[in-house]
Amino acid sequence: MRYWTSSISKYRLSEALLLAIVLGIVLQVMAGCAAVGLAPVSSQKPHTPQEIAQAAINEANATLTAINSTIASNVKEGIFTKAEAQDYLNQSISYGKRVDQAKALLDSGNISDAKTQADILQSLILSLQRKVAEKVRTQ
Amino acid sequence: MNAVIVEAALNLLAVGIERGVIIGKVKELEDSGASQQEIADALQKMRKDSEQAVQDAIDKA
Numbered sequence: 001m002r003y004w005t006s007s008i009s010k011y012r013l014s015e016a017l018l019l020a021i022v023l024g025i026v027l028q029v030m031a032g033c034a035a036v037g038l039a040p041v042s043s044q045k046p047h048t049p050q051e052i053a054q055a056a057i058n059e060a061n062a063t064l065t066a067i068n069s070t071i072a073s074n075v076k077e078g079i080f081t082k083a084e085a086q087d088y089l090n091q092s093i094s095y096g097k098r099v100d101q102a103k104a105l106l107d108s109g110n111i112s113d114a115k116t117q118a119d120i121l122q123s124l125i126l127s128l129q130r131k132v133a134e135k136v137r138t139q
Numbered sequence: 140m141n142a143v144i145v146e147a148a149l150n151l152l153a154v155g156i157e158r159g160v161i162i163g164k165v166k167e168l169e170d171s172g173a174s175q176q177e178i179a180d181a182l183q184k185m186r187k188d189s190e191q192a193v194q195d196a197i198d199k200a
Contacts, residue, residue: 039158041165042178054179061182062165066157068189072196073153082200089193096186103183129154 049111056118057106060099063125064092070132080135088132095125161185 041062046055071092075085098121106114164185168178 039162041158041162041182042169043166044169044175051175054175058165058179058182061179061186062158062161065161065182065186065189066154068186068193069157070154072189072193075193075196075200078200082197085193085197085200089190089197092193093190096190099186100183103179133154 049115050106053102053106053111053115053118056115056122057099057103060095060102060118060121060125063122063129064096064099067125067129067132068092074132074135084135088128088135091128095121095128 040055041058042055046052068089071080071085071088074080075082080088098117102114102117102121105111105117161182165178165182168181173181
């Protein structure tokens with residue numbers, strides 16, 4: 001009886017310890033997201049419609065750069081195969097070209113369309129980011 | 140299951156850190172008096188350079 005009680009206590013202790021470690025990492029991530037992950041790229045708040053559209057384009061460029069860096073790290077570490085990495089890169093380049101098109105719209109004075117294009121792209125880019133993260137998790 | 144959660148958390152943190160690096164570079168540009176157009180151009184260049192860096196990594200893998 002004493003043996004079983006002791007075993008259960010040890011098991012629960014190790015479970016609790018593991019849970020505490022995981023919780024600690026999750027809290028660190030949340031803090032990281034608040035500090036850097038979800039923070040806007042520029043500290044200057046956009047005011048005019050043109051500045052708001054440009055900020056959306058900047059966000060898209062920054063997020064794609066972060067995704068690309070993650071893809072590069074994962075292919076270097078052998079987590080992604082060359083084919084997988086190429087597939088993600090092709091998607092990223094495709095979105096990048098559309099970001100450039102949004103910038104061209106903005107430069108030609110078509111502010112509303114530029115902002116709409118950048119907003120749509122941002123959700124597509126976040127979807128790509130999730131796909132890249134999920135691929136890492138399944139390794 | 141726990142390992143999956145930990146890896147996901149670390150991966151999200153890695154993306155956050157990459158964004159942090161970019162935010163730091165933008166802050167440096169802002170502090171040096173760069174215009175919004177220059178900052179936009181710099182971000183576009185960062186993205187294009189990162190695309191080339193991924194392609195180089197794939198070719199070397």
